[in-house]
Amino acid sequence: MFQFDEHPHRRYNPLTDSWVLVSPHRTKRPWQGQVEKTPADDRPAYDPTCYLCPTNTRSNGEKNPDYSDVFVFTNDFSALLSDTPEGTVSDGELFQAVSESGLCKVICFSPRHDLTIPEMETSDIRRVVDAWCLEYEELGSQPTINHVQIFENKGFVMGCSNPHPHGQIWAQASVPDEPAKKQQSQRRYFEKHGRTLLSDYLEKELVKKERILFEDEHFVALVPFWSVWPFETMIVPRRPMASILEMTPAERDGLADAYRKLTILYDNLFEVSFPYSAGIHQAPTDGAEHPEWHWHFVFLPPLLRSATVKKFMVGYEMLANPQRDITPEQSAKMLRNLPEVHYKAK
Amino acid sequence: MFQFDEHPHRRYNPLTDSWVLVSPHRTKRPWQGQVEKTPADDRPAYDPTCYLCPTNTRSNGEKNPDYSDVFVFTNDFSALLSDTPEGTVSDGELFQAVSESGLCKVICFSPRHDLTIPEMETSDIRRVVDAWCLEYEELGSQPTINHVQIFENKGFVMGCSNPHPHGQIWAQASVPDEPAKKQQSQRRYFEKHGRTLLSDYLEKELVKKERILFEDEHFVALVPFWSVWPFETMIVPRRPMASILEMTPAERDGLADAYRKLTILYDNLFEVSFPYSAGIHQAPTDGAEHPEWHWHFVFLPPLLRSATVKKFMVGYEMLANPQRDITPEQSAKMLRNLPEVHYKAK
Ligand SMILES: O=P(O)(O)O[C@H]1O[C@H](CO)[C@@H](O)[C@H](O)[C@H]1O
Ligand SMILES: O=P(O)(O)O[C@H]1O[C@H](CO)[C@@H](O)[C@H](O)[C@H]1O
Numbered sequence: 001m002f003q004f005d006e007h008p009h010r011r012y013n014p015l016t017d018s019w020v021l022v023s024p025h026r027t028k029r030p031w032q033g034q035v036e037k038t039p040a041d042d043r044p045a046y047d048p049t050c051y052l053c054p055t056n057t058r059s060n061g062e063k064n065p066d067y068s069d070v071f072v073f074t075n076d077f078s079a080l081l082s083d084t085p086e087g088t089v090s091d092g093e094l095f096q097a098v099s100e101s102g103l104c105k106v107i108c109f110s111p112r113h114d115l116t117i118p119e120m121e122t123s124d125i126r127r128v129v130d131a132w133c134l135e136y137e138e139l140g141s142q143p144t145i146n147h148v149q150i151f152e153n154k155g156f157v158m159g160c161s162n163p164h165p166h167g168q169i170w171a172q173a174s175v176p177d178e179p180a181k182k183q184q185s186q187r188r189y190f191e192k193h194g195r196t197l198l199s200d201y202l203e204k205e206l207v208k209k210e211r212i213l214f215e216d217e218h219f220v221a222l223v224p225f226w227s228v229w230p231f232e233t234m235i236v237p238r239r240p241m242a243s244i245l246e247m248t249p250a251e252r253d254g255l256a257d258a259y260r261k262l263t264i265l266y267d268n269l270f271e272v273s274f275p276y277s278a279g280i281h282q283a284p285t286d287g288a289e290h291p292e293w294h295w296h297f298v299f300l301p302p303l304l305r306s307a308t309v310k311k312f313m314v315g316y317e318m319l320a321n322p323q324r325d326i327t328p329e330q331s332a333k334m335l336r337n338l339p340e341v342h343y344k345a346k
Numbered sequence: 347m348f349q350f351d352e353h354p355h356r357r358y359n360p361l362t363d364s365w366v367l368v369s370p371h372r373t374k375r376p377w378q379g380q381v382e383k384t385p386a387d388d389r390p391a392y393d394p395t396c397y398l399c400p401t402n403t404r405s406n407g408e409k410n411p412d413y414s415d416v417f418v419f420t421n422d423f424s425a426l427l428s429d430t431p432e433g434t435v436s437d438g439e440l441f442q443a444v445s446e447s448g449l450c451k452v453i454c455f456s457p458r459h460d461l462t463i464p465e466m467e468t469s470d471i472r473r474v475v476d477a478w479c480l481e482y483e484e485l486g487s488q489p490t491i492n493h494v495q496i497f498e499n500k501g502f503v504m505g506c507s508n509p510h511p512h513g514q515i516w517a518q519a520s521v522p523d524e525p526a527k528k529q530q531s532q533r534r535y536f537e538k539h540g541r542t543l544l545s546d547y548l549e550k551e552l553v554k555k556e557r558i559l560f561e562d563e564h565f566v567a568l569v570p571f572w573s574v575w576p577f578e579t580m581i582v583p584r585r586p587m588a589s590i591l592e593m594t595p596a597e598r599d600g601l602a603d604a605y606r607k608l609t610i611l612y613d614n615l616f617e618v619s620f621p622y623s624a625g626i627h628q629a630p631t632d633g634a635e636h637p638e639w640h641w642h643f644v645f646l647p648p649l650l651r652s653a654t655v656k657k658f659m660v661g662y663e664m665l666a667n668p669q670r671d672i673t674p675e676q677s678a679k680m681l682r683n684l685p686e687v688h689y690k691a692k
Pocket of ligand 2: 153158159160161379657658659660661662663669
């Protein structure tokens with residue numbers, strides 16, 4: 001008989017209308033491939049060579065202020081620029097290009113070079129949440145900005161070039177592919193059911209319980225049924241909200257707390273500063289109402305078996321379909337049972 | 347005025363109906379992040395510890411034959427299994443899973459542990475092409491196999507765990523997401539124009555010339571207009587063919603030759619054994635006619651600036667949209683101007 005936790009199967013992601021191949025039996029595979037270095041984890045509170053530390057000079061010659069909590073500035077090497085001239089290249093349906101304007105910002109989470117989110121106080125993480133809200137609001141109110149992507153690349157293995165705790169915000173004129181797909185699916189669902197897709201999903205997950213990591217009155221952290229990365233997770237607000245701007249002050253605190261709790265579980269998993277890319281998917285800032293959107297915070301970590309062995313999304317995954325070995329239920333169980341106190345604080 | 351090679355823009359991929367963000371100005375960004383090791387490149391012709399070398403014993407206890415050209419066997423750690431019981435898990439539209447049966451094979455390109463495709467003779471690569479055709483035909487004729495994905499992961503950085511020259515074939519009941527998207531786009535195009543999308547695309551590219559790497563009477567190698575990876579390329583047959591089975595013997599030789607030529611350019615770019623994931627997209631083996639399909643061989647290499655600095659598809663790319671710095675035209679120019687002789691053979 002077909003057993004979910006034993007036999008290869010495909011799972012459907014209703015948010016992005018895509019599939020993942022799950023191969024539960026494959027975790028027994030020995031690993032002889034590339035192992036990552038575990039970066040030394042003994043950074044000073046202030047590093048004179050770090051371009052994100054307070055009072056240091058960045059590569060464009062600007063000097064950082066002596067900031068004491070959160071510091072936001074425009075990326076010195078932005079992928080998007082606000083002064084991009086408008087234009088189109090179009091040679092039939094096979095050659096289409098459109099100029100894109102926008103803005104990239106960097107947000108330092110703390111003046112302390114040696115901290116990361118799971119090592120920060122909830123009250124300090126709350127300031128990060130406030131800065132996100134402010135940026136989403138300010139950037140989003142510009143007529144030429146229709147989408148604001150807030151994200152964090154953590155760890156060298158995720159292409160992060162500086163261990164100083166920071167995130168990024170890329171704001172632009174068009175809605176990128178991933179959020180556009182999620183918008184379409186959520187709209188379809190909302191039109192059919194009059195409820196957000198994630199409200200209904202949460203309701204069911206809270207009964208099933210097998211993929212829940214933790215919950216409080218405002219937020220639920222879980223491993224999605226359709227997750228792709230070995231320890232992929234999601235923080236979802238209980239109430240449907242189109243964007244982070246709709247949060248009450250108590251919910252902002254709740255988000256800061258959930259962000260901290262989740263990243264502590266991550267760090268405790270392999271007792272290492274756990275790498276990931278994380279980001280918030282929420283309504284575009286196109287001026288329209290978006291009752292279909294239920295914002296959520298997704299975490300995509302690359303590690304699979306240990307602090308040094310990652311899951312490679314290559315070959316089959318790039319060309320055909322994402323594939324995972326360990327099941328979402330197994331991952332949830334591993335994460336859920338970890339201590340709530342950071343391993344370094346023990 | 348909007349300049350393609352200077353200003354940020356989005357390009358449309360008509361094959362997958364998706365977009366890529368191009369940021370040409372961003373190549374000036376300094377890199378302080380992770381650098382890869384360049385694996386030692388002095389392997390013996392035979393390695394007694396390699397589970398792919400002739401006469402050695404694999405982890406399941408089987409002994410490899412003393413093969414002299416190509417050797418194909420079933421993967422000892424297959425992600426897909428042929429004896430998967432059928433079954434479905436479905437709890438409304440938000441929880442859908444379906445069992446998936448299939449088969450994974452490994453194909454050793456050569457008995458020589460120390461070779462790679464660009465260092466092999468065209469006549470030996472031709473045997474690889476023949477093996478692909480045989481496998482596609484045999485696997486595809488099984489009633490439960492509707493898709494056959496042929497691919498190669500090359501290099502440790504691409505998750506390849508053994509440097510012995512080899513590729514993989516994953517055959518399965520359903521059509522994975524990427525080829526399914528390409529099928530949909532190609533069908534739409536074919537129904538509208540009565541020609542394959544890639545025939546029309548090739549015709550235009552051969553006039554424009556700026557993204558062509560090389561061509562002969564059978565094949566064209568180019569950097570697609572919509573490519574995502576810094577040095578992503580594609581080998582496309584001039585004639586529309588739904589699958590590799592339609593190739594004439596001369597075309598099979600031509601494919602072997604193009605595969606060799608392209609990988610020599612790659613190796614010569616940074617004078618290193620160039621990592622990539624590559625694979626063939628072609629018609630599903632579902633028994634139907636597929637006049638819309640024009641098969642092609644895509645190469646997705648991760649390196650960006652040097653043998654040790656790769657492009658990280660993280661944060662923004664995972665959450666929003668693929669993004670590239672160097673333009674496809676710049677990449678094509680760099681690759682096209684490289685010597686045709688392998689740097690080691692100089
Ligand atoms: O089968 P291999 O080479 O051990 O494994 C490699 O290729 C597979 C198919 O692309 C991936 O699923 C694995 O993550 C990767 O490490
Ligand atoms: O801006 P950073 O941190 O230097 O760069 C990192 O994040 C970007 C956004 O996800 C990616 O485009 C880069 O490839 C990655 O190295």
